[in-house]
Amino acid sequence: MSSIARQAGADTPLNRPMITVSIMLATLIQTLDSTIANVALPHMQGTLSASQDEITWVLTSYIVAAAIATPLTGWLSDRLGVKKLLLVAIGGFTVASAFCGLAETLPQMVAARLLQGVFGASLVPLSQSILLDINPPARQGQAMAVWGMGVMVGPILGPTLGGWLTDSYNWRWVFFINVPIGAFAMFGVMSFLPDRPPRREVRFDAFGFATLSLAIGALQAMLDRGEQLDWFSSLEIRIEALLAVVSFAYFIVHTATAGSKSFFRYELLKDRNFATGTCFIFVIGAVMYATRALLPPMLQGLMQYPVATTGLVTAPSGAGTMVAMLLAGRLLRRIDARLLLLSGFLISAFALWQMMHYTIVLSMSDIVWPGVIQGFGLGLVFVPLSALTFSTLRPDLRADGTATYSLVRNIGSSIGISVIQALMTRNTQVAHADLAAHVSVYNPNLQSMVANGSRADLMALNHAINQQASMIAYLNDFKVMFIATLLVVPLILLVRPARQAPTDMAHAAMD
Incomplete structure (x- = not known):
């Protein structure tokens, strides 16, 4: 059986329902925030004194930060342990959500959204990994169904919930709604999820992470701003495309030659x-x-x-x-x-x-x-x-x-x-x-x-x-x-x- 299940068996019985509810609450707030702010942008634009072009950074900053931080999940879970990393991710995401709701200027909002993306990046992959660990093979299909609902339904319901909160209350509640849900998720994880011992010997591949992060960030920026800047007729888009290609090429060569020291697990x-x-x-x-x-x-x-x-x-x-x-x-x-x-x-x-x-x-x-x-x-x-x-x-x-x-x-x-x-x-x-x-x-x-x-x-x-x-x-x-x-x-x-x-x-x- 998995290391999490074995750790639970040595101490207390594994409470699968409560673990599932706790981690899916965390997954839900992360996936909701990928779309929930979209309908609130016109209201935020006036409050934050932002132009039409500037307000889109509320969305792109979150996407870019999450994309860059996602590859860190595997190394961090080995280094800190799954439970500790999950608690840090939920806590950081919840606090960052509160900062988003309290933001008074566009730079404050973008900084808070960057923090949201960094802390929230590991929530979805960690929740999937934990559900696979705590369920035997015969139940993994149902486990993936539960996980899939959180991942897929969150972005679908985001605009509906965001529109209702904005119309009925204020655009700030689009972010404040995460605070009580995040608190419940943290309490559930602390109470029911067994800890898996970290692998302290794992080293961090700084070069691999830097090249992959630069490639992902440049690609995401190019995709987000390409339509606005008329794609490759813009010097910015050409530079971002070149950075993405060159950085990814370095990452591939590094992964192929670094062996076990590589940031990416080529065994996958x-x-x-x-x-x-x-x-x-x-x-x-x-x-x-x-x-x-x-x-x-x-x-x-x-x-x-x-x-x-x-x-x-x-x-x-x-x-x-x-x-x-x-x-x-x-x-x-x-x-x-x-x-x-x-x-x-x-x-x-x-x-x-x-x-x-x-x-x-x-x-x-x-x-x-x-x-x-x-x-x-x-x-x-x-x-x-x-x-x-x-x-x-x-x-x-x-x-x-x-x-x-x-x-x-x-x-x-x-x-x-x-x-x-x-x-x-x-x-x-x-x-x-x-x-x-x-x-x-x-x-x-x-x-x-x-x-x-x-x-x-x-x-x-x-x-x-x-x-x-x-x-x-x-x-x-x-x-x-x-x-x-x-x-x-x-x-x-x-x-x-x-x-x-x-x-x-x-x-x-x-x-």
């Missing part, structure tokens, strides 16, 4: 399921998560939905995800995990096919049901993939493995969202030009309006063209996501089913 790549699952989660992040970035701006920008209403019609997709994850956790015992993956992708593709047929005029049910269906498909994909990825990985590699898994998922999501947003901007301009080309005195349907020269009529016509151009761009993005979802289906053939590795799974439960 020797596990076929982990290597395949990591590639898969990158694709899932790039293809499937990006679709969730399209609906809120479409509803608010084109259809004039209020913030609270937008949150209400998009939140049910989280219900579909939760139902699918609970169902998938049980079905893993009876059905080949690859069949669940296939079903999940096909269901998600069907939801995207429905979104491809959106129009300017939509009822709430037209928005809710495709979201629920897509959420259900995503849940069917996430649980079996997580279980298969770690089914054959040695327990001593899990902290590093879960950190790498979370990091790759986040990078895939960032790349997918950036590509979709870039396509959105480009396709809107192309569609607008195509539609505007038909506005002419030679068009019999528009002759009277153009000849009359009424400014109000022309403004109304331009507004209609802008709306239609944006709608066409959204539909093209949904089409791209639909095709990409179908194209990644063959990757399922690379995943080895768990039943072919019973010996490996038995070893995974021992330390």
Whole structure:
């Protein structure tokens, strides 16, 4: 069995339910904060006296800090021990959340968000590693379902909760809400989680961490600011791209030549399921998560939905995800995990096919049901993939493995969202030009309006063209996501089913 379970067995019985609740509360506040502040940005902008460009650093500072700090999880858990690291992470994240709510200036807010990202980076991989450690192989599918709900439902419910808190109270409560939840999580971890002795002999690979951090930070900054700065026409973007490529090249060479002294545990790549699952989660992040970035701006920008209403019609997709994850956790015992993956992708593709047929005029049910269906498909994909990825990985590699898994998922999501947003901007301009080309005195349907020269009529016509151009761009993005979802289906053939590795799974439960 795992070292945590063995440590508990030597002292007191392992209280799995309370450990699970405690670490999932910590995971929930971390994943919520990746999206909960989005809807509050206009309110924060006035309070903090920030411009439109400056206020985006409230989001990007958190993302960049979390991305850079995530690879440290494995080394820190070996050095400090899992329990101590988890307590430091929860405590630091909770205090940083309070600082965010108390911030009076933009620099104070950005500094507090940086602290949030640094302390919160290890919460998701640690929670996954602990759930895998405290559950036997037969229960790991259900454990990954519970973990997946916290990881996936948090970002989905973030805008809804953030909109409600901002409208009903104040934008500062978007951050203050973390304080009582974090306190409960800390109390639960202190009371119920057994400690695993740290490995004091582990050395820190400063060069490996520096090169990987620089590569991740430069890549994230390039993705966050690329659309705003027109991508590679900007000197800043070219410099960030060069830094990312050169730093990552140094990191690869260093990892290949440093052996056991390397910051990255190259033994992870020797596990076929982990290597395949990591590639898969990158694709899932790039293809499937990006679709969730399209609906809120479409509803608010084109259809004039209020913030609270937008949150209400998009939140049910989280219900579909939760139902699918609970169902998938049980079905893993009876059905080949690859069949669940296939079903999940096909269901998600069907939801995207429905979104491809959106129009300017939509009822709430037209928005809710495709979201629920897509959420259900995503849940069917996430649980079996997580279980298969770690089914054959040695327990001593899990902290590093879960950190790498979370990091790759986040990078895939960032790349997918950036590509979709870039396509959105480009396709809107192309569609607008195509539609505007038909506005002419030679068009019999528009002759009277153009000849009359009424400014109000022309403004109304331009507004209609802008709306239609944006709608066409959204539909093209949904089409791209639909095709990409179908194209990644063959990757399922690379995943080895768990039943072919019973010996490996038995070893995974021992330390």
